[in-house]
Amino acid sequence: MICNNLYTDVDNKWCKRCETHVLRKNFTNCTSGNEIIDDFIEEKQLEISKPQDIVFEWISYDKFVDVKEMDKNDFSTVYLAQWKNGPLYWDEKSKKYIRNSKEVVLKYSHNLQNVDEFLNEVKTYLIKFKIYGMSQNPDTKDYIIVLQDENYCIMCNYWYTDVGYKWCKRCETYKLKKNFTNWTSENEIIDNFIKEKQLEINDSQDIVFDWIPYDRFLGIKEVDKNEFSTIYLALWKDGPLKYNANIRDYVRTPNELIKLKCLRELSTFYKRLLLFQNTTNEFLNEVKRFSLVNTYKIYGISQNPNSKEYIIVFNDYCKKCDKTSAMLLHRRCNSCLTNHLKNDFILRTSGNKQIDNFVQEIRLKIKNYDDIVFEWIPHDQFNNIEQIGKGGFATVFSAIWKDGLLRYDTSKDLYIRNLNTKVALKYLYNSQNITYEFLNEVKAYSVNNSGNILKVYGITQDPNTKDYIIVLQYAEGRNFEYWLFNNYKYFNWTNKLKILNNIISGLKEIHQKQMVHRDFHVGNILFDEIFVIYSNVNLYISDMGLSREVDNIDKTSIYGVMPYVAPEVLRGKSYTQAADIYSFGMIMYFVATGRQPFYNRAHDGLLALDICEKVSRPEINVPEAPECYIDLMKKCWDTDPINRPDATKIEESIKLLCNSYFDHNSINKDYEIEKQFKEAETYRRTKNLSVPNNINLDTHPQAVFTSRLLNSFTNDLKTECIDLMY
Numbered sequence: 106m107i108c109n110n111l112y113t114d115v116d117n118k119w120c121k122r123c124e125t126h127v128l129r130k131n132f133t134n135c136t137s138g139n140e141i142i143d144d145f146i147e148e149k150q151l152e153i154s155k156p157q158d159i160v161f162e163w164i165s166y167d168k169f170v171d172v173k174e175m176d177k178n179d180f181s182t183v184y185l186a187q188w189k190n191g192p193l194y195w196d197e198k199s200k201k202y203i204r205n206s207k208e209v210v211l212k213y214s215h216n217l218q219n220v221d222e223f224l225n226e227v228k229t230y231l232i233k234f235k236i237y238g239m240s241q242n243p244d245t246k247d248y249i250i251v252l253q254d255e256n257y258c259i260m261c262n263y264w265y266t267d268v269g270y271k272w273c274k275r276c277e278t279y280k281l282k283k284n285f286t287n288w289t290s291e292n293e294i295i296d297n298f299i300k301e302k303q304l305e306i307n308d309s310q311d312i313v314f315d316w317i318p319y320d321r322f323l324g325i326k327e328v329d330k331n332e333f334s335t336i337y338l339a340l341w342k343d344g345p346l347k348y349n350a351n352i353r354d355y356v357r358t359p360n361e362l363i364k365l366k367c368l369r370e371l372s373t374f375y376k377r378l379l380l381f382q383n384t385t386n387e388f389l390n391e392v393k394r395f396s397l398v399n400t401y402k403i404y405g406i407s408q409n410p411n412s413k414e415y416i417i418v419f420n421d422y423c424k425k426c427d428k429t430s431a432m433l434l435h436r437r438c439n440s441c442l443t444n445h446l447k448n449d450f451i452l453r454t455s456g457n458k459q460i461d462n463f464v465q466e467i468r469l470k471i472k473n474y475d476d477i478v479f480e481w482i483p484h485d486q487f488n489n490i491e492q493i494g495k496g497g498f499a500t501v502f503s504a505i506w507k508d509g510l511l512r513y514d515t516s517k518d519l520y521i522r523n524l525n526t527k528v529a530l531k532y533l534y535n536s537q538n539i540t541y542e543f544l545n546e547v548k549a550y551s552v553n554n555s556g557n558i559l560k561v562y563g564i565t566q567d568p569n570t571k572d573y574i575i576v577l578q579y580a581e582g583r584n585f586e587y588w589l590f591n592n593y594k595y596f597n598w599t600n601k602l603k604i605l606n607n608i609i610s611g612l613k614e615i616h617q618k619q620m621v622h623r624d625f626h627v628g629n630i631l632f633d634e635i636f637v638i639y640s641n642v643n644l645y646i647s648d649m650g651l652s653r654e655v656d657n658i659d660k661t662s663i664y665g666v667m668p669y670v671a672p673e674v675l676r677g678k679s680y681t682q683a684a685d686i687y688s689f690g691m692i693m694y695f696v697a698t699g700r701q702p703f704y705n706r707a708h709d710g711l712l713a714l715d716i717c718e719k720v721s722r723p724e725i726n727v728p729e730a731p732e733c734y735i736d737l738m739k740k741c742w743d744t745d746p747i748n749r750p751d752a753t754k755i756e757e758s759i760k761l762l763c764n765s766y767f768d769h770n771s772i773n774k775d776y777e778i779e780k781q782f783k784e785a786e787t788y789r790r791t792k793n794l795s796v797p798n799n800i801n802l803d804t805h806p807q808a809v810f811t812s813r814l815l816n817s818f819t820n821d822l823k824t825e826c827i828d829l830m831y
Contacts (some may be wrong), residue, residue: 557611582632690741
C-alpha cells in the first residue's frame, strides 16, 4: 500500500521493501557504539525475507532482568534471563511488528572482547540457533549472544540429548569428569568402575552412580539376612543426584530411604563357583549381576569402615510391608499395590464370571505404578456418547467417563481417579458370546503403559444389545487418513520421517514382546492431536487383535484390509511378525504419497491374485520419494517373508534417514541420502501443496479400507497361485 508494490507476503500484508525501510530508519535508536558491530546488525536486519524471520538487534544490557546462571565452562557462561520488552515479531492481527516480554538465553564469551572474533562466533551460532541479537555486559565488557532457548545445547553447539529436559550428554559427562578428583574410594578398581558407570548415562532420568561415604547413612537397621548377604534399611542424608530441568543441573534429594546390601564371605562363595578370583572384582561383578537381574535403582557403592565389607546402595524398599525382594512400584511392592486396589476400591462386577475373572487376571499383571488399572465399567458411567468411526467389526464412539481412570498419585501414595476422562468406546458387533480366546488377546496388551501403543482402560456392555464394549484411550487426532487431511500442508519429509520413526518404534515394542499385530494399516494408527504442534507428533498403534469377529474361533479366517495383508497370509499361512513388516511397507507408501495402496482398484479376488502371483505392488518412483526410501519400502513388501527386515533393522534404517536429512550434528550422516530427501521435498512443495496431498483422488467404489473377513476372495489362491516359497 505504501510503496505501490505487491506484498511480499499477501496473507500477512507484509512488504519487505517497506519493513526494511522502517528498520533502517529506526536503526539509530539503539546501537552498540561499535561501527563494525552496528554494520553487522544492520546487514542482518536487511536480510529478512518474510514476516516470521527474527529481527536481529543490539539489545541494551539493562533490558534483561532475573538473570540466573545456568551453566559454565572455561570459555563461556550461560544465563537465563527475562528480556523486559522482548523481541520484535510480526503480529498477524494488527499487521505490524510488536514486542512481548520473553525468556531468553544469554551466552557470555569470556576473553573474547575482540570484535572480529566475537562476530565469527555469532556467525557460527546463526547456522544452528535462533539468535535475537547481541549485547554487552557494561562491567566486564564481555560480549553476549542473545538466543532463543530451543533444541541445541548452547555450551557445546550440539543437539540436546533430551530436548524436553534440555539435557546434553556431552556437557554433563564433561562435568562429571571434572568432578572425578573430588571423591575416591581409595581403591583404584572401584574408582574406575564408578567413573565408567557415571559416563554411561544417556538420559536426564538416568541415575548418576556414586561413591557414598558410609557416614552419610543414618538409622541403619537390619531387615533381611541370608547365607551370603545382609540387607539394611537406612536414610541417606545427602540423597542421590537427580537432574532438575528448571535449573538445568543435578541436585541432591536429601533424606532418601534406601537399602544397603552387604556381601559377606563374597570371596569364598565365588571361588566355590569358580567364577572370580579377586575380592574387589567379585564385588563389582556382583553389582553388575544385581543390576541386570533386578529392576532396582542402584545408587552406588559404599564400604563399612569397620568390617571392610563392600555395600551395594539401592532403592528397593516397600514402606508398607518392609519387603526386600518385591518389585517396587514407587515405594510399594507389587503385593501391597494389588492389595490396595482390592481393599480401597470395590471391584465392580459384570455379572459374568468369565469377564470378572478376566478383569482380575489383568489386575494381577500390574508390575509398575504407572500401569493401567483395568476395570469393569458400568455403562451408565458414560455420557456425551458420539459416533466417530465405523468398521467391519465394530463402531467407535467418543464418550466422557464420569468417574474416570484410576491412576497412582506418587505424592499422595495412593490411587485416585481422573474425573471426566474422555475415552473411546469400541462397540463389538455380535459379541454377546465373546470368546475367552478373544479376551486373552485383549489381555496381552491391556496393562503396560507403552508410549506408542493405544491404552486399554477396561470393558463394559451395552445394556440393550448386550454387546461388549472395549474402553480405550481417546486419540483426538483420530486415524492417519483423517489426520493427514487436516495436516497435508505441514506433511513435509521431516515430519514424514518422524512419524515413521514413531510407528516402527511401536511395532518393534510389540514384536519384542513376541506378539503380532495382524491388522496393521493406517486406520489403526491414531494421533494424539488433530494438528501438528511445534513439529511434535504423538501417535499410537491401536486394535491389536481387536479387528475380527469376536465370536469366531476359526483359525483359518483371514481378516484385514486387503492391500495391507501379506501375500502369504492371503494364501492361508499364519500371521507372523514378517506379515506386520509387509503392512509397514504399505504404510511407508501412504506416508510417501498420501495415497492408500491400490486405491484405484477393486479389492476383490483379482487383486488378491495379482498381489500373490504377479507380485503387484503400488506404483511409486523418484522424485515422489527418495530412492533410499523406496529401496527400504520394497524390502518390507518383499514376496518372501524371510527377505523382509525385522522391526529393529527398519528402525535403524529410518534413524539413518533422519540423521542424514535433518539432524545436522549427527556423526552418522550420509550426504547422498540428504541430497535425495532435499530433492523429494522440493518436488513435494511444487506438486502437492495446492491439494490435500492426493487425498481427494477418485477411490474405486469397491476399494475397502476397513478391516473385514477376506476368505471369500482368497479361497482359490492356494491352487491358483504359483507357490514359489513353500
